[in-house]
Amino acid sequence: MNYVNNATLIRRELITRLSTLFVSKKLDNLERIPLELFPRGGTSVRCCIYKDRAMIRYRLMALMGHRVEDETDELKSLKDYVKDALNREKPQNPFLTVIGEACSACVRVNYVVTDACQGCVARPCMLNCPKEAIEFVNGRAHIMHDKCINCGICQKECPYHAIIYMPVPCEEACPVDAIRKDDSGKEEIDYDKCTYCGKCMRACPFGAIMERSQLMDVLKALESNRRCVAMIAPSLVGQFSASLGRVVTALKKLGFDDVTEVAGGAMETADHEAHEWESRMAQEDTFMTTSCCPAWVETVNKHLPDLKPYVSETATPLHYTGERVRKNDPEAVTVFIGPCVSKRHEAWKDDTVDLVLSIEELGALFVALKIDVQKMDEAVLEDVSPAGRGFAVTGGATEAVRKNVTNHTMKTVQIDGLDKQSLREIRRYPKQCPGNFVEVMSCQGGCIAGPNVINNPRLALRQLKKILNQSNP
Amino acid sequence: MKEKITVEICTGTHCFVMGGSDLMLLEDYLPEDFRENVIITGCNCLEYCENRSRGKAPFVRIDGEIMENATISRIIRKIESLILQK
Numbered sequence: 001m002n003y004v005n006n007a008t009l010i011r012r013e014l015i016t017r018l019s020t021l022f023v024s025k026k027l028d029n030l031e032r033i034p035l036e037l038f039p040r041g042g043t044s045v046r047c048c049i050y051k052d053r054a055m056i057r058y059r060l061m062a063l064m065g066h067r068v069e070d071e072t073d074e075l076k077s078l079k080d081y082v083k084d085a086l087n088r089e090k091p092q093n094p095f096l097t098v099i100g101e102a103c104s105a106c107v108r109v110n111y112v113v114t115d116a117c118q119g120c121v122a123r124p125c126m127l128n129c130p131k132e133a134i135e136f137v138n139g140r141a142h143i144m145h146d147k148c149i150n151c152g153i154c155q156k157e158c159p160y161h162a163i164i165y166m167p168v169p170c171e172e173a174c175p176v177d178a179i180r181k182d183d184s185g186k187e188e189i190d191y192d193k194c195t196y197c198g199k200c201m202r203a204c205p206f207g208a209i210m211e212r213s214q215l216m217d218v219l220k221a222l223e224s225n226r227r228c229v230a231m232i233a234p235s236l237v238g239q240f241s242a243s244l245g246r247v248v249t250a251l252k253k254l255g256f257d258d259v260t261e262v263a264g265g266a267m268e269t270a271d272h273e274a275h276e277w278e279s280r281m282a283q284e285d286t287f288m289t290t291s292c293c294p295a296w297v298e299t300v301n302k303h304l305p306d307l308k309p310y311v312s313e314t315a316t317p318l319h320y321t322g323e324r325v326r327k328n329d330p331e332a333v334t335v336f337i338g339p340c341v342s343k344r345h346e347a348w349k350d351d352t353v354d355l356v357l358s359i360e361e362l363g364a365l366f367v368a369l370k371i372d373v374q375k376m377d378e379a380v381l382e383d384v385s386p387a388g389r390g391f392a393v394t395g396g397a398t399e400a401v402r403k404n405v406t407n408h409t410m411k412t413v414q415i416d417g418l419d420k421q422s423l424r425e426i427r428r429y430p431k432q433c434p435g436n437f438v439e440v441m442s443c444q445g446g447c448i449a450g451p452n453v454i455n456n457p458r459l460a461l462r463q464l465k466k467i468l469n470q471s472n473p
Numbered sequence: 474m475k476e477k478i479t480v481e482i483c484t485g486t487h488c489f490v491m492g493g494s495d496l497m498l499l500e501d502y503l504p505e506d507f508r509e510n511v512i513i514t515g516c517n518c519l520e521y522c523e524n525r526s527r528g529k530a531p532f533v534r535i536d537g538e539i540m541e542n543a544t545i546s547r548i549i550r551k552i553e554s555l556i557l558q559k
Contacts, residue, residue: 004495012490241484241494241515250486363490372518373486455494 003456006045007207008360013037014059015215015364022219023369030078033060051101058099062210065217068097085216091355094191095212095344096201102208105185106168110150113141116162125154125163173203175418176303195298197418197442198341198451211341211452214355215365221333221355222255229329230256231321231353233338234263235392235447238463239359239455240366242373249376250366251337258329261381262336263388265321266292266400270387272314273397274404277437281407285310287433290397292316294346295442299418306430310438317391318343322352337362339450342442358452386468393446393461398439411435417444478511478555480548481534485518493531495545502545507556 014033021027034053038044044052058068060078064085113125119139126134126141133147134154141163143154155163170179170187178193179200187208189200201209221228230251237244248259269292277288291297291312300307318336325334335355336347347353357365366373387403390396394416402410413435415422429438443449448464449457482496483489500513521532521539528541535551 004492009492240486241489241497242486360490363486366486367490370523371486374484374517454490456498459494459497 003453005205007205010037010056011059011063011207011210012360012364012367014056014063015213015361016368018060018063019215019219019365019368022216027082028079030060030082055099055102058101059207059210062097062099063213063215065091065212065214066097067092067094067212068099068210082216086220088217091212091214091217091344091348093345093348094189094194095196095341095348096189096194096198097210097212098187098189099208099210100186102206103186103204104206104208105181105187107166107185108168108181109143109145109148110165110167111143111148111152111155112164112166113143114162114164116160117141117158118160118162120159122159124157124159128153128157169203169205170200170209173199175199175420175423176299179209193302195295195302195442196342196345197295197299201341202451211344211358213361214344214357215361217355218335218357218361221335224333227257227329227332228255229258229260229325229332229334231260231262231318231325231334231336233336233340233343233359233392233447234261234266234317234389234396235339235450235453235460236337236359236362237389237392237467238448238460239453240363240373241455241463242376243378244467245378245381246373246376248379248381250371250373251362252379253371253376254365254369256335257332259379260321260325261384261388262317262321262338263384263391264382265319265324266317266388266391266397267385268320269314269317269391270397270400271404273312274401276312276314277401277410278405278407281409281436287413287429287436287438288312289438289440290401292391292397293342293440293442294340295342296418296440298342298345299423299442303423304427307426310430316346317388318346319350319352322350326352339447339453340443341451359450359454360452363454389464389468391446392448392464394439394441394444396446398437401437410437413438415440416446418442476559478536478552479534480511480513480552481516481519482513482543483517483519483521483530483532483534484515485522487518487522488531491530493543496531496533496543496548499545499548502549503552504549507552510556511552 017033034056038049038052046052061068061081064081117140131147131149133144134141176193178190179187182188240247251259280288289311300311322334333354335357336353337357339359344356347356387400398412445457448460519532521527522530531543533540533543
């Protein structure tokens with residue numbers, strides 16, 4: 001799946017414009033952005049430019065950290081939303097919001113007969129339908145949706161491939177059925193079930209699901225007199241077609257007083273996790289899973305109670321890093337920069353992290369401030385082991401833990417991406433697990449394939465490997 | 474032997490963030506029959522992003538000619554037309 005599509009690009013354009021107005025102290029002009037993007041006489045994407053403009057307005061609300069569902073007065077100006085954003089003390093959960101008006105209310109008929117239907121004599125679709133849900137109208141097959149049970153037999157039977165499967169993309173992407181239609185057909189998120197994995201947000205072709213950004217909070221902190229420390233996720237390596245040293249300089253140019261790698265905390269996680277695993281094995285536990293992926297931990301808490309005893313109690317790389325920064329620099333605002341929606345939720349619950357900026361937001365901020373990462377000087381990096389940086393890809397945490405164990409009975413299993421199928425498999429592990437150390441990553445490929453990355457994961461992986469080889473002679 | 478066509482993909486931060494990152498996959502999409510005639514390189518900021526009137530990022534330079542709002546399919550079409558001319 002490619003990351004770049006028009007929904008993504010519009011969001012990046014908006015983050016850029018919002019940040020430009022913030023730093024030039026022209027936020028009063030915010031109201032103009034919808035008009036600039038969809039000028040009178042220009043082309044529309046939706047039914048008309050007026051709806052397009054209204055959607056841009058809602059997107060700006062989300063980018064300022066508001067929940068679109070909370071809108072009570074449609075006439076409340078964006079300026080007032082700016083004020084609310086600048087006055088809040090702390091970002092508020094939940095960190096996802098659904099723009100109801102942008103949701104196309106995709107129809108829940110999963111199988112549709114297309115014009116390719118030849119109305120053949122054999123009619124295997126009709127004959128093999130277990131619910132007699134197919135009739136022929138004007139010589140063509142037609143599925144009666146009140147009878148159809150979405151079994152898909154007709155699609156497999158059709159010799160012309162004339163029947164297609166049409167998913168509701170967000171619902172299809174959600175591994176835990178946390179997003180569903182309300183009475184009007186629009187999607188809503190059930191936060192008792194949601195694990196903040198961000199897959200629905202990535203999947204929606206209308207860009208109707210957005211994060212409630214903390215961009216305004218971060219910009220405000222950078223402008224204040226307080227020190228700001230950026231804690232960068234291992235997956236930031238390979239996101240800018242430039243070396244990590246240049247990214248660090250770019251972050252300082254943005255206004256961060258200090259930049260520290262979460263890969264350092266990852267080494268602590270690996271060390272603790274290795275000891276925890278050894279002591280669990282000594283107690284004859286059957287297996288242990290990693291705990292660094294917050295979407296996985298949230299999945300266990302909300303959906304897999306039987307797995308809970310098997311999840312490592314070791315804190316995440318983010319926590320160890322935050323703890324260190326708090327100790328050394330107690331007054332500083334700590335800002336985690338990463339590719340993940342779920343980390344927003346984790347950081348919100350963790351006192352050592354104040355704010356979260358996504359990699360995509362960081363990129364758009366660089367664009368807004370005209371910072372070209374490639375032209376920055378090379379900063380001297382912290383002394384971080386490559387194993388810590390490796391946490392960004394599936395398998396990296398396993399490798400780092402393995403280096404720290406002395407017990408040689410480690411048999412590793414990797415769950416590379418959480419979906420309905422892998423969840424079914426994991427559910428069986430308490431009865432029978434194919435190994436004794438299980439690494440679980442919600443995103444297939446690991447954090448470099450997170451919902452908020454800029455670079456294509458395949459290209460990012462190439463860059464990451466290069467850096468890992470350099471720092472590992 | 475035919476002259477080769479050079480595609481320079483801007484990897485400056487502006488282009489990279491605004492959709493240029495995926496252009497680096499161009500090689501994977503090039504039709505087999507003229508893959509050998511194309512040289513793909515990344516390049517530093519072409520400085521076209523500074524002025525909106527010059528078009529929209531991402532920018533690429535194909536045989537010296539700038540293309541704005543570049544996509545993999547538009548680049549391939551341009552390469553095809555250049556090959557026909559040569």
